[in-house]
Amino acid sequence: MLNLVLFGPPGAGKGTQSEKLIKEYNLIHLSTGDLLRSQIAAGTELGLRAKQLMDQGLLVPDEVVIGMIDYKLRENQPAAASETPTVGGFIFDGFPRTVPQAEALDHLLAQYDTKITTMVALVVDDEELIRRLLKRGETSGRPDDQNEELIRRRVMEYNNKTKPVADYYGQQDKYVAIDGIGDIDTIFEAICSEIKRADVGAE
Ligand code: B4P
Numbered sequence: 001m002l003n004l005v006l007f008g009p010p011g012a013g014k015g016t017q018s019e020k021l022i023k024e025y026n027l028i029h030l031s032t033g034d035l036l037r038s039q040i041a042a043g044t045e046l047g048l049r050a051k052q053l054m055d056q057g058l059l060v061p062d063e064v065v066i067g068m069i070d071y072k073l074r075e076n077q078p079a080a081a082s083e084t085p086t087v088g089g090f091i092f093d094g095f096p097r098t099v100p101q102a103e104a105l106d107h108l109l110a111q112y113d114t115k116i117t118t119m120v121a122l123v124v125d126d127e128e129l130i131r132r133l134l135k136r137g138e139t140s141g142r143p144d145d146q147n148e149e150l151i152r153r154r155v156m157e158y159n160n161k162t163k164p165v166a167d168y169y170g171q172q173d174k175y176v177a178i179d180g181i182g183d184i185d186t187i188f189e190a191i192c193s194e195i196k197r198a199d200v201g202a203e
């Protein structure tokens with residue numbers, strides 16, 4: 001199993017690269033941002049609560065996103081232990097975003113006798129992030145992409161609460177940083193090289 005954490009600030013290219021990686025490695029894509037937006041679209045109570053926070057550029061509570069990931073992991077396990085897995089693994093996009101989420105993920109994966117292979121971080125400076133998200137906001141319709149002040153709040157939330165997650169994986173020798181500025185295919189190739197290195201190292 002390849003279990004990849006794709007890490008980086010809002011607008012670093014996680015969603016963009018995830019789309020390519022799931023095809024290349026036959027991975028199940030678990031994006032907490034997408035899961036939350038589908039709850040909002042469905043008008044669930046959870047979605048309504050999450051929307052209030054997301055629209056302010058704030059993170060939603062740990063227990064909410066951990067619960068969603070727990071559910072999705074259970075949903076995607078082979079029915080019997082002897083059954084051959086049909087997927088290559090999971091890509092975690094936008095999760096974990098806090099150290100308690102990272103600890104919970106290790107705990108959840110251990111229940112299925114698996115673990116994170118590596119975490120790849122996309123490094124992009126703040127001004128480029130703001131440029132990208134404002135541009136996406138012109139067409140995405142996402143309320144959290146609509147104004148610069150809100151985007152800066154998301155970047156600040158990342159710097160305060162999410163950045164420490166890199167140290168968590170660094171301590172496990174699973175943290176790799178990649179330049180997230182430049183051609184999308186070149187960045188993709190760099191991620192694939194790191195996956196190869198981590199996979200060989202894990203054998
Ligand atoms: P997410 O949906 O995860 O959104 P995101 O951080 O904006 O990243 P995304 O993956 O969508 O964008 P990408 O970088 O690919 O989170 C939204 C909100 O949900 C959070 O603020 C939070 O409130 C909540 N949330 C989600 N997960 C949570 C968790 N675990 N805990 C608590 N709260 C949580 O791309 C951005 C743009 O850049 C795109 O337009 C793309 O085309 C462009 N781009 C990508 N690569 C490029 C490149 N190389 N060059 C130029 N442009 C590029």
